[in-house]
Amino acid sequence: MLTTIARSYLTVATPIILVLLSVRLVMSPLFLHFEYNRPGFPDDPFGLTREQRLTFAPYALDYLIYNEPLDYLADLRFEDDSVLFNERELRHMADVQVVTQIAFILLGILSITAILAGVYLWRTDRNRLRFGLLQGAVFTLAIIASIIIVAILSWDFFFVAFHTLFFESGTWYFAYSDTLIRLFPEQFWFDAAIIIGGLSTASALFMLSVTWWWGRSALTARGADDTLSMAEG
Numbered sequence: 001m002l003t004t005i006a007r008s009y010l011t012v013a014t015p016i017i018l019v020l021l022s023v024r025l026v027m028s029p030l031f032l033h034f035e036y037n038r039p040g041f042p043d044d045p046f047g048l049t050r051e052q053r054l055t056f057a058p059y060a061l062d063y064l065i066y067n068e069p070l071d072y073l074a075d076l077r078f079e080d081d082s083v084l085f086n087e088r089e090l091r092h093m094a095d096v097q098v099v100t101q102i103a104f105i106l107l108g109i110l111s112i113t114a115i116l117a118g119v120y121l122w123r124t125d126r127n128r129l130r131f132g133l134l135q136g137a138v139f140t141l142a143i144i145a146s147i148i149i150v151a152i153l154s155w156d157f158f159f160v161a162f163h164t165l166f167f168e169s170g171t172w173y174f175a176y177s178d179t180l181i182r183l184f185p186e187q188f189w190f191d192a193a194i195i196i197g198g199l200s201t202a203s204a205l206f207m208l209s210v211t212w213w214w215g216r217s218a219l220t221a222r223g224a225d226d227t228l229s230m231a232e233g
Helices: 002-026 029-037 050-065 087-124 126-153 155-166 179-183 186-232
Strands: none
Touching: 002 087, 002 126, 002 186, 029 050, 029 186, 050 087, 050 179, 087 126, 087 179, 126 155, 126 186, 155 186
């Protein structure tokens, strides 16, 4: 009974863990540098330079990751001493921080319990462990494929649905002249979604190859044991 629960848990938890890990990897200065410097990334029509984006964007990132107080963003100023973020933007960033911190906590809890489930199955039923990881990898690939198809075919629908799921209606709409849009235009989020999907897919494919190799090795070893038993008989 416990082995079945542990295997099912690994299957269900794997996609969430892989996606949240990919999200965390994308939330890095490295991605900001890649995105702002890549050919074709849209310029700010209101005049923010690439250097200014690379200066200001990490503040938003650090605010979310390190759970900084809202004043961390509210105190930021342009060169003319005007505020970087207006009140509406600050309220949204506070909401995003809550979602981000919950996601990180969830990632930690799921990862720890998945490790415990894996250790338990390793000691009690390694075949169920392999199947749990295999099914988790396949489940991940199916989910990511579905999301990528929807995002590519109907990005606007995906973008709106995502925000509607996590944020109160109307709180995430901004003017094109607002700093959040100037720092993080829609193309930024499209690219981030594709990279998160790509990282999650690569991780799932790696798990799939490992579990396939593991199963093949187990069959080979079992065949060798059967041959040896027949010879001894």
